[in-house]
């Protein structure tokens with residue numbers, strides 16, 4: 001009994017202090033969304049993250065701490081398009097929070113659901129929704145957070161969701177949103193200049209998650225090391241990939257840091273292409289905990305692999 005009371009004290013004191021400061025308690029599925037939510041909420045939000053930046057978003061294992069966090073939250077900020085399918089639907093079921101519940105199509109339904117994909121121009125949208133043959137991108141490519149130009153849309157979705165949950169602070173959220181988007185837009189102008197030398201460079205990535213970054217940078221991603229999204233490469237596929245890379249003079253291999261280094265090194269040795277190691281979420285590397293730092297790190301890695309300097 002005494003032990004239970006002692007255990008409950010930290011939660012109770014957190015709840016009381018949040019109440020006293022009228023902070024909105026939110027959960028965000030990935031580190032970049034934790035950062036943007038914090039930027040919009042300032043000292044009016046307390047946001048906790050779920051997956052780590054180093055994980056494969058398609059294979060995040062649900063940890064018990066996720067349930068506690070989601071159960072107490074007023075809302076959940078997520079990327080959507082089923083990218084969190086390995087943990088979010090199960091978590092919503094287990095956490096039993098009346099403000100948000102799992103939905104097979106929308107991912108989450110209820111007043112606490114903040115879907116950051118709203119208004120994103122979704123690329124590679126299939127004509128029919130199917131998970132046949134291991135399809136893990138059934139609603140189109142969900143890796144839109146790897147494109148820095150999608151940052152303002154994500155930020156606006158978060159501000160709108162927070163204002164819906166906590167309308168008393170809508171003006172403050174809007175003020176913070178304006179400042180954050182202005183900061184991001186200034187960076188985007190700078191980054192568009194950086195990527196000019198990458199236009200038309202042919203590349204392959206490990207997973208099919210570069211379509212949005214390809215659009216931003218001008219890099220032409222012609223194929224993937226994986227056979228299909230979520231399906232490991234076969235020897236035949238790798239042989240064909242080497243041939244294709246040589247024929248098309250592919251100079252760049254983008255390895256997302258969570259994927260196999262050895263296969264990429266083998267491919268580089270066979271083709272003479274250079275490897276850029278990048279993150280698909282913030283905090284995949286040290287000092288990349290914000291969306292801006294994460295985006296900048298990736299662009300620098302791409303430039304560096306091609307022997308270019310930023311700016």
Ligand SMILES: [Zn+2]
Pocket residue numbers: 058136137142143207208209229
């Ligand atoms: Zn994917």
